[in-house]
Amino acid sequence: MSREIAAASLEHVELVLVTLVIAAAIGLPAAVWLARRAAWRRWVVGFVNVAQTVPSLAMFGFLLPLPLIGGIGKRTAVAALALYALLPIVRNTLVGLLGVDAGVRESAEAMGMTPRQILWQVELPLATPAIVTGLRIATVSTIGTATIAAAIGGGGLGVFIFRGIAMYDKWTILAGAVPAAALAIVADEVLGAIEKRMRGVGDGG
Amino acid sequence: MTILQIRGLNCRIGGREVLRHVDLTVEEGETVVLLGRSGSGKTTLLKCVNGIVADWAGEIRFQGKSVAEWDRFAMRRKMGYVIQDGGLFPHWTVAANVGLVPRLEGRPDGEIAARVEALLRNVGLDPAEFGGRYPRQLSGGQKQRVGIARALAADPPLLLLDEPFAALDPITRFDLQQQFVEMRRSWHKSALFVTHDVREALLVGSRIVLLRDGKIEVEAPAAEFRATKNAEAREFLRALSDEL
Numbered sequence: 001m002s003r004e005i006a007a008a009s010l011e012h013v014e015l016v017l018v019t020l021v022i023a024a025a026i027g028l029p030a031a032v033w034l035a036r037r038a039a040w041r042r043w044v045v046g047f048v049n050v051a052q053t054v055p056s057l058a059m060f061g062f063l064l065p066l067p068l069i070g071g072i073g074k075r076t077a078v079a080a081l082a083l084y085a086l087l088p089i090v091r092n093t094l095v096g097l098l099g100v101d102a103g104v105r106e107s108a109e110a111m112g113m114t115p116r117q118i119l120w121q122v123e124l125p126l127a128t129p130a131i132v133t134g135l136r137i138a139t140v141s142t143i144g145t146a147t148i149a150a151a152i153g154g155g156g157l158g159v160f161i162f163r164g165i166a167m168y169d170k171w172t173i174l175a176g177a178v179p180a181a182a183l184a185i186v187a188d189e190v191l192g193a194i195e196k197r198m199r200g201v202g203d204g205g
Numbered sequence: 206m207t208i209l210q211i212r213g214l215n216c217r218i219g220g221r222e223v224l225r226h227v228d229l230t231v232e233e234g235e236t237v238v239l240l241g242r243s244g245s246g247k248t249t250l251l252k253c254v255n256g257i258v259a260d261w262a263g264e265i266r267f268q269g270k271s272v273a274e275w276d277r278f279a280m281r282r283k284m285g286y287v288i289q290d291g292g293l294f295p296h297w298t299v300a301a302n303v304g305l306v307p308r309l310e311g312r313p314d315g316e317i318a319a320r321v322e323a324l325l326r327n328v329g330l331d332p333a334e335f336g337g338r339y340p341r342q343l344s345g346g347q348k349q350r351v352g353i354a355r356a357l358a359a360d361p362p363l364l365l366l367d368e369p370f371a372a373l374d375p376i377t378r379f380d381l382q383q384q385f386v387e388m389r390r391s392w393h394k395s396a397l398f399v400t401h402d403v404r405e406a407l408l409v410g411s412r413i414v415l416l417r418d419g420k421i422e423v424e425a426p427a428a429e430f431r432a433t434k435n436a437e438a439r440e441f442l443r444a445l446s447d448e449l
């Protein structure tokens with residue numbers, strides 16, 4: 001049993017990591033792009049907000065019939081999870097970028113920095129704590145939501161939970177739930193510590 | 206030599222005419238003060254010069270060349286810029302902030318370090334004590350000193366200053382004004398200095414340009430400004446004579 005739990009935990013972590021890499025790869029550039037386009041921002045953030053309100057089990061159901069990303073298995077699971085993880089990443093990155101002091105941005109421009117230099121040397125470093133906050137929230141919530149992925153063959157710790165529900169066996173449920181909770185707590189603590197360090201740097205402490 | 210030449214400058218922002226047919230020249234070594242109430246267009250004029258405000262009509266020539274012909278980024282690096290709260294990068298040390306423009310220009314590290322040290326001394330800050338600090342560890346006056354050092358770092362022929370001392374307490378403000386005047390005497394830089402404070406204008410300016418509703422009302426050498434009969438200028442000067 002314990003070997004099985006370890007294997008499922010590993011699979012779970014894998015699912016979460018792949019999801020986050022994809023969500024960050026889409027969400028971070030999207031936020032950078034949106035930060036300079038107020039008109040688009042409203043629509044895109046609105047869409048991602050709505051996507052977030054769809055119950056996760058229903059989301060897996062919606063994605064099943066779609067070509068390429070649909071079907072039973074990990075691919076559908078990752079697609080749905082990434083869609084959920086996008087919101088905190090996009091929103092927090094936007095908060096970070098838009099929160100850069102207007103005087104700082106103006107003087108960067110007036111000193112002759114190019115837009116690319118301003119982005120990489122000023123805006124992104126100053127937004128980093130907020131970006132890490134987004135990644136932390138996305139990680140923790142993905143660890144939880146990923147348990148539902150087992151319903152469509154995504155694997156991971158959710159397998160125990162669904163099996164336990166089917167068997168009316170609380171120990172089997174706990175075998176999935178406890179490691180998932182532990183993973184979430186550890187991820188939260190670790191990323192929280194990184195975030196705190198980053199804030200110190202950003203404030204010049 | 207004429208550093209800056211502005212002819213027939215008009216600027217509209219959001220349908221409002223912010224600048225109306227402004228003609229202005231800044232000669233080498235001269236500090237021209239743009240004086241005016243809030244909303245008179247003085248800050249916009251400054252931002253038209255370095256292209257932060259890009260939507261204007263007319264002609265602006267910098268070092269004899271139309272600003273349209275300049276590479277925008279190269280030109281800005283030749284115009285030191287100081288704003289009210291310094292605009293220092295909070296995630297960079299004082300030394301890194303001051304060394305910004307030389308670094309953008311790709312100067313060697315050793316040269317930048319030496320330059321930063323000299324500049325900090327110049328504005329009255331001990332490089333050993335302040336070089337490693339972050340902006341939030343500085344007082345308002347120290348931040349402005351660093352801001353001025355940063356603006357001077359690449360030895361630009363023109364300085365643009367937007368109410369650089371307005372947010373400081375009166376004593377610190379006076380100190381910095383005095384120091385600015387002293388530095389001005391020893392360098393041969395031109396400056397365009399925006400302020401709403403007539404006392405400051407008289408203190409730091411070699412020439413005063415009074416703006417009202419986007420138009421130049423008065424243009425006079427600082428020494429003659431007090432004698433002007435213009436009504437708007439009298440309003441500003443009245444504030445002086447009302448003081449104790």
